[in-house]
Amino acid sequence: MNHIDGSMDSSLMFDDAEWLQIDTCIVSWLYTTLSDDLFSAVMQPDDDTYAAWTAIGSQFLDNIVQRTAQxxxxxxxxxxxxxxxxxxxxxxxxxxxxxxDVGSPLSDQEMVITLLGGLSDKLAHCAPTITAVRPPMRFSEARSFLQQEEVWITGYAQRAVSTALLSASQPDGNSTNAHAY
Structure with a gap:
């Protein structure tokens, strides 16, 4: 941990080969996990772990307001x-x-409100049911409810198509196998 948190001054560790090897491995690991753009923005020759970690962190912390707004x-x-x-x-x-991740978490209720506000016309009729339940549905419950409704609507539509096709194939309403002899 002293490699990343800066509690150990790396300049005092130049004589400790084991510490330097561990530090070099951590820096290498950190750099290999970055995208090319981020790597080129933060990489500095001879960085120790603390310097690399701080540079990476600043790329995310310096733009929290913009990332939150977006x-x-x-x-x-x-x-x-x-x-x-x-x-x-x-x-x-x-x-x-x-x-x-940027320190502006949504509550479960905000997630449900977002879900309901963005529903397609096909499922908008479910919103009053979800909002009327007491205690209020959690996001996972609302998701499950809407998935079941989606399955039901799809099944209903398929049955309607099958019925329409069957009716169309029998214009007089009589079964083609029910001939009187």
């Missing part, structure tokens, strides 16, 4: 459209995770 804008603009409920909820969850 994530909140994307969250509020999110609509289901043609996405399945699973995909729509996954996008809400990803944005909630980003907001949590």
């Amino acid at each position: 994530a909140r804008q994307r969250l509020h603009a999110l609509h289901q459209g043609d996405m399945s409920i699973a995909d729509f909820c996954a996008q809400i969850k990803r944005l909630a995770d980003v907001l949590r």
Whole structure:
């Protein structure tokens, strides 16, 4: 831990080959986990672990306000459209995770509100049911409820198509096998 938190002055450790080897391995590991853009922004020759860690951290901490604003804008603009409920909820969850990571977490209730506000017309009729439940549904419960409704709607639509096809194949309403001889 003293490699990353700066509690050990690396300049005092130049004579300790084991400490330097560990420090070099940690720096290498840190750099290999970065995207190319981030690597080129933070990499400095002869960095110790503390310097590399601090440089990487500043890339994320220096723009917290902008990242928070951007994530909140994307969250509020999110609509289901043609996405399945699973995909729509996954996008809400990803944005909630980003907001949590920048220190601006969403409550479960805010996630449910976002979910309901972005529902497609196909599932908008479910919003009153979800909001009327006491205690209020959690995000995971609302997701599950909407997935079941989505399955039901899909099954209903398939039955309607099958019925329509069957009716179309029998224009007089009589079964083709029910001939009177």
